[in-house]
Amino acid sequence: MNAIKNGEVSFWHADMGGLPTPRRPLAGDTTVDVCIVGAGFTGLWTAYYLKQAEPSLSIAVIEREFAGFGASGRNGGWLSGDFTWSRDKYLSNGTREGVISFERQLRETVDEVIRVCETEGIEADIHRTDCLTYACSPAQMQRMRAALAEERAWGIGADRATLIEGPEALSRIRIANTQGALVTHGVARVQPAKLVRGLASVVERLGVSIFEQTKVTGIAKGVVTTDRGTVRARRIIRATEGFTHGIPGNEREWLPMNSAIVVTEPLPQSLWDEIGWQGAELLGDASHAYCYAQRTREGRIAMGGRGVPYRFGSATDVRGQTQPETIRQLTEILHRMLPQTRGLRLDHAWCGVLGVPRDWCATAGLDPKTGIGWAGGYVGIGVSTSNFAGRTLADLVLERQTERTDLPWVNRRPRKWEPEPLRWLGVHAMYRLYHLADRRERASGGQRSSRLAAFANRLTGR
Known part of the structure; x- marks a missing residue:
């Protein structure tokens, strides 16, 4: 039996034939109109929309490894347009109407990403589908009903999400102990490494310079310093998301949260017939320590x-290698939800980091005094949100007043994370409480939600 591959950045790159040959590094000092730090979705979408608006701009993208090395090439491939943050928290920087507009525009990113891929010839295995979030206990069903009711109380969600009961949910995917499922329409599955690497090629064709294998050592007004030279620019965009802590002065800005994935061998058609899942739907569950999956x-x-959610001192993985305990936990989740898969071989496991602000809410902005902009803190839904961030940052760089620049996530700056060991203790306590809450619910037959999860959220400000 073949041993499971662990790391090697991600399965998505292996699916493309292996890791790409790095582009040339920065070759000494240079001056451009805009310097973007990070060649992931946020940085590349920003470059794309800037070039669409102002083709004459000179733009340099600086990347420590290669385009798509980080979360953009490692995520679960959910192009969802989701809004998962606390709506009430955004009211401190805007209005109710602004929050609703933000959510509405995020949903439109699914169509926008697909439009760009069709226009630019990016083949990324995109498949329009639904997202099915399964409830496997009465308590989980209760939480989903409450979440849907909250959306509708805000005047949103009525046309996008519906709740289906057990028999109908089982007809979609035969998840064990199904009580029902929340069906979210208007989403898509994507192969993320294909998308990010295709986008990198597109922006290069538009005249953007991507310098890889170049480590940024500092960002200041008008200057990005690297181990290969200095870049001077009137506008600088920090598009480093889960790796932001590695830039001096940003160590406690966003916490790098670990997320990991395992991939099975290809399933025979007979097993798919047993499982269902014929629409390639995105799949999640309503447990506190939730999961996400795709076919x-x-x-x-x-x-x-x-x-394992967080490494002490904001440490990150080595080229995607994850812990055996994480592989064990994900295998347990797979077998619990789909016991039909118990005989399957796992081919690949990997992990990456996502950026988490102290208030767990995404942000984008630009400081006019320094000329430094940023976007991130997507908390795991960056495939779609990064596209919207790129459009927003392009507006801010070009000093255009648009519907996007007035939204409540713009120029919102939450407080920094606590120093160690407090943040390690807080995050690990939160997830231990989530897992304990899920175990208690299962042990009691799942009749009511555990209060431990609510306590965990209060503990960390989630």
């Missing part, structure tokens, strides 16, 4: 979750 182009199951 891939070639008929594998990619199952993801938090596993």
Whole structure:
């Protein structure tokens, strides 16, 4: 039996034939109109929309590894347009109407990403589908009803999400102990490494310079310093998301949260007939320590979750290698939800980091005094949100007043995370409480939600 591959950045890159040959590094000092730090979705979308608006701009993208090395090439492939943050928290920087507009515009990113891919010839295995979030206990069903009711109380969600009961939910995917499912329409599955690497090629064709294998050592007004030279620019965009802590002065800005995925061998058609899942829907569950999954182009199951959520001192993985305990936990989730898969081989496991602000809410902005902009803190839904961030940052760089620049996430700056060991203790306590809450609910037959999860959220400000 083949041993499971662990790391090697991600399965998505292996699916493309292996890791790409790095582009040339920065070759000494240079001056451009805009310097973007980070060649992931946020940085590349920003470059794309800037070039669409002002083709004459000179733009340099600086990347420590290669385009798509970080979360953009490692995520679960959910192009969802979701809004998962606390709506009430955004009211401190805007109005109710602004929050609703933000959510509405985020939903439109699914169509926008697909439009760009069709226009630019990016083949990324995109498949329009639904997202199915399964409730496997009465308590989980109760939470989903409450979440849907909250959306509708805000005047949103009525046309996008519906709740289906057990028999109908089982007809979609045969998840064990199904009580029902929340069906979210208007989403898509994507192969994320294909998307990010295709986008990098597109912006290069538009005249953007991408310098890889170049480590940024500092960002200041008008200057980005690297180990290969200095870049001077009137506008600088920090698009480093989960790796932001590695830039001096930003160590406690966003916490790098671990998320990991395991991928099975391709399933035989007979097993798909047993499981269902014929629409390639995105799949999640309503547990406190939730999971996310997709059916891939070639008929594998990619199952993801938090596993070991955070490494002390904001340390990150080594080229995607994850812990055996994380692989064990994800395998347990896969087998619990889909016991039909118990005989399957796992082919690949990996992890990455996502950026988490102290208030767990995404932000984008630009400081006019320094000329430094940023976007991130997507808390795990960056495939779609990064596209919207790129459009917003392009407006801010070009000093255009638009519907996007007035939204409540713009120029919102939450407080920093606590120093160690407080943040390690807080995050690990939160996830231990989530897992304990899920175990208690299962042990009691899942009749009511555990209060431990609510306590965990209060503990960390989630």
